[in-house]
Amino acid sequence: MLIVMNKNSATEEIDNVIAAIEERGYTARPIPGGDRVSIGVLYNKGHVDPSLFGSLPGVREVIPVTKPYKLVSREIKPEDTIIKIGDVSIGNGFLTIMAGPCAVESEEQAITIGRHVKKAGAQFFRGGAFKPRTSPYSFQGLGEEGLKIMAEVRAETGLKIVTEVLDADKFDLVEEYADIVQIGTRNMQNFSLLRRAGKAKKPILLKRGMSATVDEWLMAAEYIMEGGNSDVILCERGVRTFVRHSRNTLDLSAVPVVKKESHLPIIVDPSHAAGFRDQVSPLARAAVAADANGLIVEVHHQPEKAVSDGSQSLYPEQFEVLCEQIRAIFDIFNQ
Ligand code: PEP
Numbered sequence: 350m351l352i353v354m355n356k357n358s359a360t361e362e363i364d365n366v367i368a369a370i371e372e373r374g375y376t377a378r379p380i381p382g383g384d385r386v387s388i389g390v391l392y393n394k395g396h397v398d399p400s401l402f403g404s405l406p407g408v409r410e411v412i413p414v415t416k417p418y419k420l421v422s423r424e425i426k427p428e429d430t431i432i433k434i435g436d437v438s439i440g441n442g443f444l445t446i447m448a449g450p451c452a453v454e455s456e457e458q459a460i461t462i463g464r465h466v467k468k469a470g471a472q473f474f475r476g477g478a479f480k481p482r483t484s485p486y487s488f489q490g491l492g493e494e495g496l497k498i499m500a501e502v503r504a505e506t507g508l509k510i511v512t513e514v515l516d517a518d519k520f521d522l523v524e525e526y527a528d529i530v531q532i533g534t535r536n537m538q539n540f541s542l543l544r545r546a547g548k549a550k551k552p553i554l555l556k557r558g559m560s561a562t563v564d565e566w567l568m569a570a571e572y573i574m575e576g577g578n579s580d581v582i583l584c585e586r587g588v589r590t591f592v593r594h595s596r597n598t599l600d601l602s603a604v605p606v607v608k609k610e611s612h613l614p615i616i617v618d619p620s621h622a623a624g625f626r627d628q629v630s631p632l633a634r635a636a637v638a639a640d641a642n643g644l645i646v647e648v649h650h651q652p653e654k655a656v657s658d659g660s661q662s663l664y665p666e667q668f669e670v671l672c673e674q675i676r677a678i679f680d681i682f683n684q
């Protein structure tokens with residue numbers, strides 16, 4: 350349930366509503382945004398009688414929330430969430446481009462690619478320091494050294510850093526270096542990691558589980574928001590299907606569905622969806638046309654030598670062309 354206060358409601362009126370909610374054993378969660386305060390009622394088991402709150406001073410209306418997810422839902426917050434990281438905004442009206450190698454391999458590799466993607470127009474450098482690999486014998490990432498290299502890329506290029514955290518143990522470390530902390534597809538329902546992300550001071554990029562429904566994905570985002578972190582960016586990265594012509598199947602219909610259900614920004618990863626370089630740019634263009642708020646794309650200057658995901662990494666020149674194209678597509682819908 351959502352309690353919407355009048356535009357100029359007094360602090361005492363808001364406090365009074367919160368006290369009334371808590372007195373009944375529920376949790377009150379004031380929700381920022383817009384020009385008036387709303388208060389979410391959480392942890393109610395079963396129906397809550399709206400008349401308990403509807404007549405309290407300063408209350409404008411009481412709206413029942415019909416979805417299992419609450420804080421992520423548009424019923425609770427009708428206006429789009431815009432996440433600000435320094436001078437970069439992510440969300441409706443902005444096109445956010447994150448790009449870089451699958452894994453950070455060396456200082457020279459990361460800085461070379463960082464310079465290329467910056468020139469093409471990316472605002473974020475993506476790179477893995479802790480890699481979730483299918484085989485324990487595959488390259489697992491440079492760990493903290495990789496994070497340090499990304500801090501150098503940031504200092505050198507001005508790009509902000511997005512990088513994955515694999516477990517709660519390493520969260521403090523990753524959060525110290527990252528501008529956005531990524532939770533990967535394999536961890537979308539790692540609930541202890543989601544709870545730690547809820548306490549983070551940095552925004553979270555939450556990838557869709559490879560066989561998760563949109564509802565399960567939004568419930569995972571709910572864990573993070575419930576913990577107190579409202580800066581969540583969703584990322585569609587393809588789901589597992591029977592097809593063999595691509596690594597995963599990019600579910601572009603998730604973009605309008607998520608935008609209808611949630612106020613959170615959603616970006617698309619065409620690289621892990623495709624698995625093959627020649628599919629990446631068409632999928633990326635389609636994602637922007639489908640109104641995604643941005644892209645995260647793997648780029649490598651020597652993909653044939655890459656330690657991971659070389660076959661799906663764009664050459665810098667291809668990425669540059671793609672950036673021009675997606676800006677043109679974005680402008681058609683956002684003039
Ligand atoms: C990644 O972005 O490096 C990655 C491993 O992606 P995903 O979790 O979508 O497989």
Ligand code: MN
Nearest residue numbers: 451647657658
């Ligand atoms: Mn990868």
